[in-house]
Structures are given as structure tokens and as C-alpha cells.
Amino acid sequence: MFSIFPIKGTISDIDGFYCDGVSAGLKPNGALDVGFIYSDTICEVESIFTLNKFQAAPLKHFLQYDKDFKSNFVLINAKNANAMTGKAGIEDIDEIFNNLKDIHTNIKNPIMSSTGVIGVPLPKQKILDCAIEFDLSKKDGDSLSKAIMTTDSYSKSSFYEVKLEDGSIFKIGAVAKGAGMINPNLATMLCFICTDAQVPKEDMKELLTLNTKTTFNAISVDGDTSTNDTVMLLSNGKSSSYDKEAFKEALQLVMDDMAMLMVSDGEGAKKAVAFEVNGALNNEEAELIAKSLSNSLLVKTALFGEDPNWGRIASTIGASGAKCSEDSLTITFGNILVYDKGSIYFDKETELKASKILQQNKFKIICDLGLANGNFTAYGCDLGYEYVKINADYRT
Numbered sequence: 001m002f003s004i005f006p007i008k009g010t011i012s013d014i015d016g017f018y019c020d021g022v023s024a025g026l027k028p029n030g031a032l033d034v035g036f037i038y039s040d041t042i043c044e045v046e047s048i049f050t051l052n053k054f055q056a057a058p059l060k061h062f063l064q065y066d067k068d069f070k071s072n073f074v075l076i077n078a079k080n081a082n083a084m085t086g087k088a089g090i091e092d093i094d095e096i097f098n099n100l101k102d103i104h105t106n107i108k109n110p111i112m113s114s115t116g117v118i119g120v121p122l123p124k125q126k127i128l129d130c131a132i133e134f135d136l137s138k139k140d141g142d143s144l145s146k147a148i149m150t151t152d153s154y155s156k157s158s159f160y161e162v163k164l165e166d167g168s169i170f171k172i173g174a175v176a177k178g179a180g181m182i183n184p185n186l187a188t189m190l191c192f193i194c195t196d197a198q199v200p201k202e203d204m205k206e207l208l209t210l211n212t213k214t215t216f217n218a219i220s221v222d223g224d225t226s227t228n229d230t231v232m233l234l235s236n237g238k239s240s241s242y243d244k245e246a247f248k249e250a251l252q253l254v255m256d257d258m259a260m261l262m263v264s265d266g267e268g269a270k271k272a273v274a275f276e277v278n279g280a281l282n283n284e285e286a287e288l289i290a291k292s293l294s295n296s297l298l299v300k301t302a303l304f305g306e307d308p309n310w311g312r313i314a315s316t317i318g319a320s321g322a323k324c325s326e327d328s329l330t331i332t333f334g335n336i337l338v339y340d341k342g343s344i345y346f347d348k349e350t351e352l353k354a355s356k357i358l359q360q361n362k363f364k365i366i367c368d369l370g371l372a373n374g375n376f377t378a379y380g381c382d383l384g385y386e387y388v389k390i391n392a393d394y395r396t
Contacts, residue, residue, distance in 0.1 A: 002164050002249075003163045005163070007161050011175055012141035012144075014173055014194050015238045017037065017194050019138065019140060019175075020144060021035035022133075022147065025126050026078060032147035036073065041236040042236070044204060044234070045071050046208055047062065048208055056089070056114060060090055061090050062111055072107065073111065076112075078114075078177075088121065089121075092122045099132065100128070103132045118227060150177060156176045156261040158174050158257035170242065171196055172251065177190050190230050191258050193231070195236075196235075196237065197242045199237070212255070215255040219259050270361065271303055275378045275379070277367050277375060278375045279370045281371050282374040289316075289376075292317070292320040294379060303381070303383075306358040308338065308354035310331045310354075325369075326341075326342060332365070333354040333365055334360075334364060335357075338354055
């Protein structure tokens, strides 16, 4: 038995972890734009990266380390992705870290993470100038959250305390950014999960991969996959406490929190929508349909217009490539049935009720194919004028 408690806090409230965010002049008006995570005890590290074939320099730098390397430091910058920058991008990271380790000699195997514009050389001198001034005793999770934001409208964090049957306690928390270029296959997202649980190395990758499928790989804002997507788990083991089932559940809660915060903060979005697909031929086909719905531009714009256009839902299901039949399909907006196995229930009264569902900030669209037991839920948001405005002006 174990108990999991959500707690107001940040990763800085975990024993042995320190963090802060500062201004290096990458963002205008002195906004915070560079941050760090530091542990006074060396950490086991696992990560999952983007499936984009053009992985950014920070990811390539990470992969140069041995498989079982340990680290106690992550450096994170906004406004510049250091992607498509070739060997020079990796060399820039090496130069920053070589200088940084001369100043902060307790940093071991540092990790770089970046987000921002693709195809621009890293402003390494600005980053280095502020990084050498880092106070590694700072515990300011709020500043770190703000420093790593790009088009995010709010910072994103999650924190839990877990009490095991033997009375021992461990903590787990995360800080993340993500609002655009969000597509199942991760997203334009950075997520750093920290814990003082004593997690075995072999469990870290297993549980991280398992929970990614239904969290970060189940959300979509715009169907685009970034070059920098990173989910990283750092465990310093300072609590000496661990239970695999308890950690699995707590990790799932943290990752689910982060994923839902991202999709709710989709660039310009006002609505977060769950696309629940049941009755598919198998789970894989249910996933294919759910993700087709969460990525469809026509579905997204209907959500923005609060138009319960169930025909767009049906059309997207039919175009997904999954097995389906209009004679066994049902479509429901919230609790309002609009289509049932060939029968249309969409008179003016029903349309009004369904429209009221779409006026909510969060709701569910349920599609039952009536074929077998396959199921999957994907998460998306509406797409409106603000998304175009943000991304038309992104580099400026």
C-alpha cells in the first residue's frame, strides 16, 4: 500500500535539487531566459527525445555520453533551439560547458537543453556570461519555469509526495514548457522530472516510455513535431525510498499533469478536448483514429467556432485508414448523442445542447466504432486566429 499526495511546490522542494532562472538578454525587456537544474548528489538520468530526424545539437550532445552516464546539472535556454546548426552547434555546447566547469567544479557531465528558433547559431557568449554567475544554492522553481517559456502563456509545474507502507517518503516533481509545435510523437516541449526516489536505472526507461504513450504522445496542438522535444528524468536517490508500483503511478500523474497543461495552453487555444475512441478493431486502430481527430484542422476550427459539426468527426474517422462502418458508429459530444448507427439525432434542440458542450473550456467527444474492444484517448485543442498571429510573427 502507498499514498500519493499532490502538493503545492516545485522541483526545488525536492531534497538535493536546486534551480533558478536568470536573464541572459535572449528575450527582450530583461525577461528570464536561461535556467539550470542542479543536484548536490549525482543523478541517474534517462530521457526520451523527438522522433524528428533533424535532432537539435543539445540532443546530439547528450547522446555522445555513455549509455549509463550520470549527471548533476542541466542548463536550459529559451529563444534559440540550436537546431540545424551542424557540428558548430555541438562545439558551442562543449565550449560553454568547458568554461562552466572551470568555475563550478562540482558540475559533472552537464546536459544542455534548448528551445526557440531553428537554424540560428547559439548565442553562446550571452549564455556563458550568465551561467558562470549561477548560484547553485538557489531553490527558485518559479523563476526556472518562467525562464524556459517561449510562447507559453503560463508556467507549468507539478509536484507530489509519496508515502510507502513502511513509512518512508519520496517526492517527485516536474517543470515543463510547451504550447506550439505539439504533435503526438512528443511535442515542442521540454519536460524535466526530478525525484529523490532511489529508482533503479532499468526501471527509469521502462516507466518513462510506458507513461509517455498516454501522456505526451497523446496530445496535439497543431500536428507539428519539433527538433528539440525532450522528456528527462533525474533521480538523485537521496530519500533511499522506492517502490516500483508507487513510482509508476506518481510518474504517470506528473506526466499527465504536464501534458494536459500543454494542450490547454495551445497557442491561442481556448478549449482542451479529449477524443475518446472506443469499440475499434484494436488499440492501435483506436489510437490512429483518436490522433487523426486531435490533429484535424477542420475539427480544430469547428471547435474554435463552437460548431458541433459531427460530419467533420465522421469524415476524419473514415479517412483515418482504420476499419469503421457508419452502421455501427456512434458520436457523442459530452453526453449529447448526435449520431447512432445510421440514425441522425441532430435536430435544432440537440444542436443547441451540443453547442453548449462546445462552449465549455474542457469537454469530451466520444466515438464508438462498435466493432471490438480497441480504445485510446487523444487530447487536442481548438485552432483560431491567435495561433496564426503567434506563428506568423514567431521570429520577431
